[in-house]
Amino acid sequence: MTQAAATIRQLAGRAQEIARSSGEDAPALLAGIAREVRLNVLTTIGEAGMGHVGGDLSVTDILTTLFFDVLKLDPARPDWADRDRFILSKGHCAVALYSVLALRGFIEPELLPTFGKPLSVLNGHPNRRKVPGVEANTGPLGHGLPIAVGCAIAARLSGRDWRTFVVLGDGELQEGSNWEAAMAAGHRGLGSLTAIVDRNRFQQGAGTEATNRLEPLADKWRAFGWDVHEVDGHDHAALLEVLRPAPGERPRFVIAHTFKGKGVSFMQDLVDWHHKVPSADQLQQALAEVGR
């Protein structure tokens, strides 16, 4: 077992506790887990020589908050019928998801170093048929929200009380299928549905606003009938405040303002680190900065 994996294993017990607790110390505990997730993201991508490090680091705090507090899940029963549904629509940020799933007890931490290696179950984009805890195979952009809408309709039709959460990339919102789904969810008043956009303001090649403007983003979703919130996507307390409350009448759209490459000085807020792989020296520096 690598040292990183051992750390995760050690933390996993605590993580389960946190998942069950809703105490006042939750934000601090979530911050500690998020640090472990970031260390794993960096190590895994460094080892694999591939991955989407910038987006993985921007979405880390959102995923940590969801998996360790908000979502109703049972790692021992990944197919539990009443589980909350979570879909990572920005499937290219699979490493952050795998790291969270390892910490939360869905997959063995020892799997992480196999990411991207031949015949590993950890593909560059997640596969539900191979990885417990993955709800939908994603990768091509604009697919997660329509599937999430279907999940939310299924809950309503069957009279079950599970909730559905989907994390979208901001550049991904340029795909028209999102707007088809936004219209449908607004029209149907799918209150059990929450969409969170990882608003790091960059897509692969440039800023979203320079490429194909998204703003005014909040107004657009409000106009589609959603209950819109804006939060600091790295502030666990703020995320908890908006993600914990019970469903309302309308679907919830959370604009989580984040930084691409969050936590690493030479990556943060730079488009270059969409899927660039750090050198050995850069990796050491990044691990040191995140571990502080």
Add this chain to the structure above:
Amino acid sequence: MSAPVIAEGMFDCRKAFAEELIALARQDQRIVAVANDSVGSSNLGAFQKEFPDRLINVGIAEQNMVGVAAGLANGGFVPFVCCASPFLTGRALEQIKADCAYNGYHVVLCGMSPGMAYGELGPTHHSIEDLAWMRAINDLTVMVPADPAQTRGAIRWALHAKGPVFLRIGRFGVPAVTPEDASFEAGRIYELRPGRDVTLIATGTMVSRALEAAGQLAAEGIDARVLNASTIKPLDTAMVLKAAQETRGIVTAEEAVVEGGLGAAVAEFTAQHHPVRMRILGVTGFAPTGDTAFLLDHFGLNAAGLAKAARQILSH
């Protein structure tokens, strides 16, 4: 757009589809219909009346329609997605691959009014590439029932399938070629007429035309076998191999482009296992203006065209 040409003794398979879906939905609460403003054209009016909550009309948004169906399957339902075939298979192709097939979700994709059923509306509305597109997707069962009885059988099979299914449900009038009580299994090609000289393998609208062609050939002393390929994928290779071994050649006929459909499937198999003379009849190029019956004749997709192709095979 005029109503479909349904002469006496001819059937619109959408009617059998709607009746069977309603009958099954009464017994199985998992069944939901998902539509794209296609309640009328998919003949779902009666379903909507009886099960208003279970008819999910997402509006004119096909990518969302298929994604929603995948989500419904995730939540334990069996969605029957009903949509004009060109827009279901074309606009939502990636959703069919990624959301349904790759996820392994049990979604029944019903491509309504395929082929050139929307004759005069032109090539934008002709679903002639669908068989090639659907055949290329892993794990997707591709079925083309030839008449009302087969349509009912295909729906019943699809309800209990393990993964995603594509059903091509015709609008153009067809005669009954199978008895109402005939069994239906996916993955089978059915022999409708024995024959030793040449084999005609047809699918969907072309099946009755193949039977007609065999009648014409019989008058000339040619003994043509007629097979009904109601499943294109997986291909019934045993039936194809038998035809290749026992007759002097194979003619295939489909209301679809010749690239990638039934004929291509048969050719891919025989080329590797028992090379045989073949003629692949189908649509070549975008269609000119005309109604469905005219267009089928235009592309030689009729009894005369099939008989001619059979004679060409036997003349060598």
